[in-house]
Amino acid sequence: SAVISQKPSRDICQRGTSLTIQCQVDSQVTMMFWYRQQPGQSLTLIATANQGSEATYESGFVIDKFPISRPNLTFSTLTVSNMSPEDSSIYLCSVDGGQLANYGYTFGSGTRLTVV
Amino acid sequence: GENVEQHPSTLSVQEGDSAVIKCTYSDSASNYFPWYKQELGKRPQLIIDIRSNVGEKKDQRIAVTLNKTAKHFSLHITETQPEDSAVYFCAAKQGNTPLVFGKGTRLSVIA
Numbered sequence: 001s002a003v004i005s006q007k008p009s010r011d012i013c014q015r016g017t018s019l020t021i022q023c024q025v026d027s028q029v030t031m032m033f034w035y036r037q038q039p040g041q042s043l044t045l046i047a048t049a050n051q052g053s054e055a056t057y058e059s060g061f062v063i064d065k066f067p068i069s070r071p072n073l074t075f076s077t078l079t080v081s082n083m084s085p086e087d088s089s090i091y092l093c094s095v096d097g098g099q100l101a102n103y104g105y106t107f108g109s110g111t112r113l114t115v116v
Numbered sequence: 117g118e119n120v121e122q123h124p125s126t127l128s129v130q131e132g133d134s135a136v137i138k139c140t141y142s143d144s145a146s147n148y149f150p151w152y153k154q155e156l157g158k159r160p161q162l163i164i165d166i167r168s169n170v171g172e173k174k175d176q177r178i179a180v181t182l183n184k185t186a187k188h189f190s191l192h193i194t195e196t197q198p199e200d201s202a203v204y205f206c207a208a209k210q211g212n213t214p215l216v217f218g219k220g221t222r223l224s225v226i227a
Contacts, residue, residue, distance in 0.1 A: 033214055042205060043160065043217045092159065104150040104162035105215055 002027050002095050006108030013083055013115050020079045021111045023093035028073035030096065033105070034066070037090040046091075049076040083115045118143040120208050122218025129196050130226050137221045139206035140188040146208040149182060149189045150215070154203045163204075164191070196225045 003026040013019050023032065032049040047055040047068055055068035070076045080087050090112050094105040119142040129135045141149075150165035166173045166180045166189065173180050177196075182189040193200055203222050207215040 031212065031214075042219045045214050045216070048214055104152075104165050106162075107159040109159050 001104075001106045002029055004093060004095060004106060004108040006093055006111060008111055009109060010112040011114070013113065015084050015115055017083055018079055018081045019083065019113060020077050021091055021093070022077050023075070023108050025074045025095055030073070032070060032076045033094045034068065034076075034078045035092045035094060035107075037092060037110070039089070043092065046078070049078075080113065083113075085115045088113055088115045118146055118208055118210075118213070118216040120206060120216050120218040122206050122221060124221060125219065126222045126224070128224045128226060131196060131198060133196055135191075135193045135196055135200070135223055135225075137191045137204055137206070137223070138188060139190070139208075139218050140186075141208040141216075142187070143208070143210065144184075144187065146210045148210065149180070149206065149208050151178075151180060151191050152205045152207065152217075154205065154220075156202075160205060193223075196223075198225050198227050201225045 005024045007022055011019055034046040035043040036046055037043050045058050046061045046066055047057040049055050049068050049070040051070045051073050065081055067079045090110045092110045093108040120139055122139045127135055147168035151163050152160035153163045154160045164175050164178050164180050166182050171182055177194045179192040201224050203220045205220045206218040209215045
């Protein structure tokens with residue numbers, strides 16, 4: 001399965017600022033996804049990062065708040081913009097595990113964000 | 117879109133007993149059903165998965181069953197050990213659509 005390097009692992013940020021999270025994959029993957037996991041909660045999909053086109057956002061998430069880049073098949077970034085304490089959460093990138101559609105996702109190690 | 121319900125939210129078992137976690141899904145087109153284990157402070161890890169052309173799959177102490185007609189699938193852990201204590205998530209998807217996760221089950225195995 002793919003190996004994902006995600007950074008930073010954690011950060012404490014002032015409200016109103018922005019943080020960019022990076023994910024680097026050790027192989028080319030078609031699909032990359034960004035999830036948010038609030039404390040004690042499940043994983044909620046933010047968006048699908050598409051190479052060469054705009055990301056596809058889920059209901060409740062917008063590009064102005066969570067801009068995503070996907071410049072190639074091994075890299076993606078998620079920016080959390082104009083942060084508020086409600087954005088405190090763990091953010092995880094993930095990739096589809098194989099060439100075929102139905103493989104399990106591999107997750108990055110996560111970014112624990114605290115907004116003060 | 118897909119909706120995945122998971123029960124129970126918490127589960128405590130004695131070491132050596134079996135644990136069963138159940139999930140239902142709403143989209144009859146879903147055809148891939150993985151289970152993830154997440155230990156405290158760590159990323160979710162895939163532990164077993166099943167595709168819709170199979171009714172049951174087993175890997176050592178872990179098994180998953182799928183009932184397509186009823187749209188539910190279950191995780192079975194036998195001979196539980198303290199290291200099985202974690203949060204378990206079920207998920208579902210079809211084709212290239214993203215995974216949709218259940219709300220999770222916190223399993224505690226009491227020694």
